[in-house]
Amino acid sequence: MNNKQILIVHPFLKFTRNKNNYFLSEAENLVQAINLECVESSLIGLEKISPNTFINKGNLIIFKKKLQDAGVDIVFFNVNLSPIQQRNLENELNAKVIDRTGLILEIFGSRAKSNEGKLSVELASLQFQKSRLVRSWTHLERQRGGAGFMGGPGEKQIESDKRQLTEKINRLKKKIKKIVSIRDLQRYRRIKNKIPVISLVGYTNSGKSTLFNKLTKSDVLSKNMLFASLDSTIRKSFFNNTNFLFVDTVGFISDLPTTLVDAFKSTLDEIIYSDLILHIRDISNSNYLEQKKDVLKILREIGIDMNDARILDVINKVDLIKSDRILHNSFDKNSIYISALKGNGIENLKKKIYEKIIY
Numbered sequence: 175m176n177n178k179q180i181l182i183v184h185p186f187l188k189f190t191r192n193k194n195n196y197f198l199s200e201a202e203n204l205v206q207a208i209n210l211e212c213v214e215s216s217l218i219g220l221e222k223i224s225p226n227t228f229i230n231k232g233n234l235i236i237f238k239k240k241l242q243d244a245g246v247d248i249v250f251f252n253v254n255l256s257p258i259q260q261r262n263l264e265n266e267l268n269a270k271v272i273d274r275t276g277l278i279l280e281i282f283g284s285r286a287k288s289n290e291g292k293l294s295v296e297l298a299s300l301q302f303q304k305s306r307l308v309r310s311w312t313h314l315e316r317q318r319g320g321a322g323f324m325g326g327p328g329e330k331q332i333e334s335d336k337r338q339l340t341e342k343i344n345r346l347k348k349k350i351k352k353i354v355s356i357r358d359l360q361r362y363r364r365i366k367n368k369i370p371v372i373s374l375v376g377y378t379n380s381g382k383s384t385l386f387n388k389l390t391k392s393d394v395l396s397k398n399m400l401f402a403s404l405d406s407t408i409r410k411s412f413f414n415n416t417n418f419l420f421v422d423t424v425g426f427i428s429d430l431p432t433t434l435v436d437a438f439k440s441t442l443d444e445i446i447y448s449d450l451i452l453h454i455r456d457i458s459n460s461n462y463l464e465q466k467k468d469v470l471k472i473l474r475e476i477g478i479d480m481n482d483a484r485i486l487d488v489i490n491k492v493d494l495i496k497s498d499r500i501l502h503n504s505f506d507k508n509s510i511y512i513s514a515l516k517g518n519g520i521e522n523l524k525k526k527i528y529e530k531i532i533y
């Protein structure tokens with residue numbers, strides 16, 4: 175099957191300190207995650223952001239030519255666009271334009287398997303749509319200059335769309351709440367049974383599911399793609415004469431859209447109630463340090479401080495790098511170095527988990 179072709183644009187403000195190569199490679203991985211083939215990716219430096227088209231006229235003309243030469247009709251803008259910017263760009267470029275939140279929502283939508291996962295993605299999409307309605311509405315109002323058109327047909331339409339979305343959102347929230355209350359009960363039983371819970375968190379593709387499978391002898395999908403696992407899975411593992419429960423969670427990425435963090439809040443709550451949080455890090459990735467910052471930022475969003483004593487850094491994929499680099503890095507005595515794939519360091523990790531939980 176031929177993958178659909180796409181061009182990637184990463185616009186950035188020239189005067190800001192930026193990590194463009196990080197963002198560009200993240201963008202390339204994102205489009206790959208949904209089986210789009212990136213023909214070309216470009217950085218576009220801006221003096222300022224255009225409220226109408228995000229990038230300026232000059233860049234638009236150059237980029238339109240590029241698009242025509244490549245014979246491609248989808249563009250991924252690796253930023254969040256306002257509805258007006260998106261519409262204008264589509265008109266100017268004569269192509270479909272997807273922005274960052276839109277693409278991540280598409281990926282999540284294609285990956286969700288469990289009932290809760292599907293409902294959460296749907297909730298995120300509706301919340302995204304609703305925020306767009308509100309934004310275009312304020313835009314319209316500004317255009318009218320508040321000249322007393324209150325109650326006009328445009329406003330009514332938007333209001334009724336908004337109301338319908340709100341109703342759908344509330345219905346979904348209720349359904350999710352039901353599922354969550356079952357989980358709360360399970361959590362309560364676990365606490366009563368005193369089974370310690372260990373969450374695996376980390377940047378997407380860092381190897382969480384691979385480690386999870388190793389520790390719990392399971393068969394969760396682990397694959398070289400972003401957001402392979404969306405639904406958090408809980409399994410038992412028995413070692414050192416003790417039962418443990420491991421939780422595999424959705425992978426993180428820089429600026430994970432807040433609608434998604436919100437919608438997955440109940441799944442992510444599992445992390446909050448854990449006795450131990452293993453932060454799985456891919457040492458072979460050139461953006462190793464940036465990824466850590468992004469993960470800690472999202473943890474903070476869900477209420478876990480970076481200095482939380484429950485966080486243990488697990489440095490994964492050591493089989494891919496030269497051992498002297500590990501030695502160089504190993505001054506951090508609190509980290510554990512492993513290869514989830516080959517099995518190096520797993521026994522040591524289990525020992526550390528046991529010690530951390532028991533003492």
Ligand SMILES: Nc1nc2c(ncn2[C@@H]2O[C@H](COP(=O)(O)OP(=O)(O)OP(=O)(O)O)[C@@H](O)[C@H]2O)c(=O)[nH]1
Nearest residue numbers: 379380381382383384396397401402403425514515
């Ligand atoms: N060489 C090597 N590859 C690894 C190791 N651990 C995981 N991988 C590979 O990295 C890729 C991603 O692994 P996953 O376990 O799916 O990663 P994840 O963190 O669960 O990713 P998401 O669910 O997408 O967030 C797969 O191709 C794994 O085979 C490791 O220790 N060494």
Ligand SMILES: [Mg+2]
Nearest residue numbers: 382383402403
């Ligand atoms: Mg996974």
